[in-house]
Amino acid sequence: MTEQQWDVIIGGAGPGGSIAAEYCAAAGLRTLLLEKDRDIGVPVRCGEGVPQEGLAEFCEPDPNWIASTIDQVRIYSPDENYFRLAMPGAGYILHRRSFDYYLATRAVKAGARVETGVAVSGVLQEAGRVTGVELEQGGRQSKLSCRLLIAADGVESRIARWAGIHTALPLKDLDSCQQVTLQGPDFNPGRVDFYFGNRIAPGGYAWVFPKGENSANVGLGISGKASVRRKAQAYLQDFLEAHFPEASILSTTVGGIPLDGSLKCPYGNGIMVVGDAAHQPNPVTGAGIINAMIAGKLAAATAAKALEQGDTSANVLAAYGKAWHKRVGWEHALYYKVRLLMENLNDETYNSVTGKLSGVPEPQRNLRKVLLTVFRNQPGFVLDLVMGLFSGRSKEA
Amino acid sequence: MIRIDPATCDYCGTCVGACPENCIEMGSHYIAIDYSICTECGICVYVCPLEAAQEEAREQG
Ligand SMILES: Cc1cc2nc3c(=O)[nH]c(=O)nc-3n(C[C@H](O)[C@H](O)[C@H](O)COP(=O)(O)OP(=O)(O)OC[C@H]3O[C@@H](n4cnc5c(N)ncnc54)[C@H](O)[C@@H]3O)c2cc1C
Ligand code: SF4
Ligand code: SF4
Numbered sequence: 001m002t003e004q005q006w007d008v009i010i011g012g013a014g015p016g017g018s019i020a021a022e023y024c025a026a027a028g029l030r031t032l033l034l035e036k037d038r039d040i041g042v043p044v045r046c047g048e049g050v051p052q053e054g055l056a057e058f059c060e061p062d063p064n065w066i067a068s069t070i071d072q073v074r075i076y077s078p079d080e081n082y083f084r085l086a087m088p089g090a091g092y093i094l095h096r097r098s099f100d101y102y103l104a105t106r107a108v109k110a111g112a113r114v115e116t117g118v119a120v121s122g123v124l125q126e127a128g129r130v131t132g133v134e135l136e137q138g139g140r141q142s143k144l145s146c147r148l149l150i151a152a153d154g155v156e157s158r159i160a161r162w163a164g165i166h167t168a169l170p171l172k173d174l175d176s177c178q179q180v181t182l183q184g185p186d187f188n189p190g191r192v193d194f195y196f197g198n199r200i201a202p203g204g205y206a207w208v209f210p211k212g213e214n215s216a217n218v219g220l221g222i223s224g225k226a227s228v229r230r231k232a233q234a235y236l237q238d239f240l241e242a243h244f245p246e247a248s249i250l251s252t253t254v255g256g257i258p259l260d261g262s263l264k265c266p267y268g269n270g271i272m273v274v275g276d277a278a279h280q281p282n283p284v285t286g287a288g289i290i291n292a293m294i295a296g297k298l299a300a301a302t303a304a305k306a307l308e309q310g311d312t313s314a315n316v317l318a319a320y321g322k323a324w325h326k327r328v329g330w331e332h333a334l335y336y337k338v339r340l341l342m343e344n345l346n347d348e349t350y351n352s353v354t355g356k357l358s359g360v361p362e363p364q365r366n367l368r369k370v371l372l373t374v375f376r377n378q379p380g381f382v383l384d385l386v387m388g389l390f391s392g393r394s395k396e397a
Numbered sequence: 398m399i400r401i402d403p404a405t406c407d408y409c410g411t412c413v414g415a416c417p418e419n420c421i422e423m424g425s426h427y428i429a430i431d432y433s434i435c436t437e438c439g440i441c442v443y444v445c446p447l448e449a450a451q452e453e454a455r456e457q458g
Pocket of ligand 3: 254401405406407408409410411412413428444445446447449450
C-alpha cells in the first residue's frame with residue numbers, strides 16, 4: 001500500500017463499511033476501505049433477510065444476490081401452532097457472499113481503494129484526536145495517517161474502543177446465535193418462519209429463511225443471559241432434531257448481535273462508528289444489514305461536510321449521531337423497550353396469542369388484528385417483530 | 398484461567414466485542430487473550446454460542 005494522505009480510512013468491509021466507502025468516494029474524498037479477511041463477504045454470519053423498502057434506498061434487486069423473494073410470514077408459538085401473515089413485497093433473502101462483494105465493487109467504482117487481508121490493529125491519536133491507524137498485514141505492521149476514521153468492524157469491533165469510545169457489548173443486551181444452511185427438505189421459497197418460546201430460544205427466536213426451494217438458513221439467537229446456562233448451539237441442535245432431522249447441513253456459523261439499540265455517542269474526535277460496531281441492529285429482530293448501510297451513508301455525508309470545513313472534532317461529527325437518531329435511533333429506543341417486555345413473556349402467552357389468531361379467519365387476519373390480540377393478552381411483540389424486519393409493508397391478507 | 402480452544406472457536410468475534418477489558422485479540426484464524434489484562438470475569442465464556450471459551454482450573458503445582 002502506498003503511503004499517501006487519505007481523507008478517510010474505513011475499517012471493515014461489511015455492508016456498513018462498503019456503503020460508507022462508496023458515498024465518501026462519491027463525495028470526492030480520498031477513501032481507503034480495509035478488510036481484515038482475505039475475501040469480502042466470507043464467512044457469512046447472517047440470516048440474510050432484508051426488507052424490500054430498505055434495500056430499495058440503495059439498489060435494485062439483482063438475481064445474482066437475491067436467493068428468495070418473501071411475501072409471507074409464519075409465526076409459531078411454543079405449542080407449534082402458527083398464524084400466517086401475507087405481506088406482498090415484504091423482502092428478500094440475500095446471498096450475502098455476493099451481496100457484500102457487490103457493495104465493495106460499488107465502492108471501488110465510486111473511486112474508493114479497497115484492500116483485503118489488512119486488519120486495523122490500533123488507532124493513532126494526537127492531542128485526543130484520531131490521526132491514523134496501525135495496520136497488520138500478513139504479520140507485517142505498518143501505519144497510515146488519515147483525516148477521518150470510520151470504524152465499521154462489526155460485532156467484534158475494537159477500533160472504536162482503541163479511540164476511547166466505550167463499545168463493550170453488555171451481556172444482557174446481546175444475542176448469541178448459531179445458524180446452519182440446510183439442503184434437502186422442501187421449503188416454501190416465499191415464506192419466512194419464526195419460532196418463539198423459552199424452550200426453543202430463550203430471549204430470542206428461531207428462524208427459517210428459505211434460499212430457493214430446497215435450501216434455507218435455519219438458526220436461532222438466545223439472550224446473553226440465557227447463554228450463561230445453555231449455549232445457542234445446544235438449542236439449535238434440539239430445534240433441528242425436532243424439525244429437520246433428515247436435512248443435510250452445508251454450513252454452520254455462529255455470531256453475536258448487539259441489541260441495546262445503538263451507541264449513545266457513535267463518534268469521537270476524528271472518528272465515527274457505523275453498523276454492528278455501533279450496536280445499530282434492530283433490538284427486537286436483530287436485523288442490521290440495512291441499518292449498517294443507512295449509518296454508512298449518514299456517516300459519509302457528515303465526513304464530507306466535516307472535511308470541507310476542515311474540522312473533524314466530535315462537535316462537528318455529532319451531526320452524524322443526530323442524523324442516525326432522527327432516522328433510526330429513536331425507533332430503536334422504542335424497540336429496545338419492546339424487547340425487555342418480550343423477555344418476560346412466558347410460553348403460555350405466546351401459545352394463547354397464536355391460538356386466538358389462528359381462530360381468526362385468514363382473510364381478516366392482518367396486522368391490526370395481530371396487534372389487538374397481542375395487546376389484549378400482553379404488551380406487544382409480534383407486530384414489532386414483523387414491522388422491524390419488513391417495515392411497514394403489510395397488506396391485508 | 399480462561400481458555401479459548403482454537404479447534405472449537407469459529408472466530409465470530411462475539412466474545413471480542415463483549416470483553417469489558419478489550420483484551421481478546423482475533424484474526425481470521427487465531428484468537429488470543431492478553432492474560433496481563435484479563436480479569437477472568439467470564440463474560441467471554443457466557444456469550445460464546447459454542448463451548449469454545451471455557452474457564453479452566455489453574456494448573457496444579
Ligand atoms: C446469526 C446471525 C443472523 C443474522 N441475520 C440477519 C438478518 O437476517 N438480517 C439482517 O439484516 N441482519 C442479520 N444479522 C445481523 C447482520 O449480520 C449485521 O447487522 C450486519 O452484518 C452488520 O454489518 P456491518 O457492516 O456493521 O458489519 P459486518 O457485516 O460484521 O462487517 C464487519 C467487517 O469488518 C471486518 N473487520 C473486523 N475487524 C476488523 C479490523 N480490525 N480491521 C479490518 N476489518 C475488520 C470483518 O472481517 C467484517 O468483514 C444477523 C447476525 C447474525 C450473527
Ligand atoms: S474473562 Fe473477561 S476479561 Fe478475560 S478475556 Fe474473557 S471477557 Fe475478557
Ligand atoms: S465467541 Fe466463541 S466462537 Fe466466537 S470468537 Fe469467541 S470463543 Fe470463538
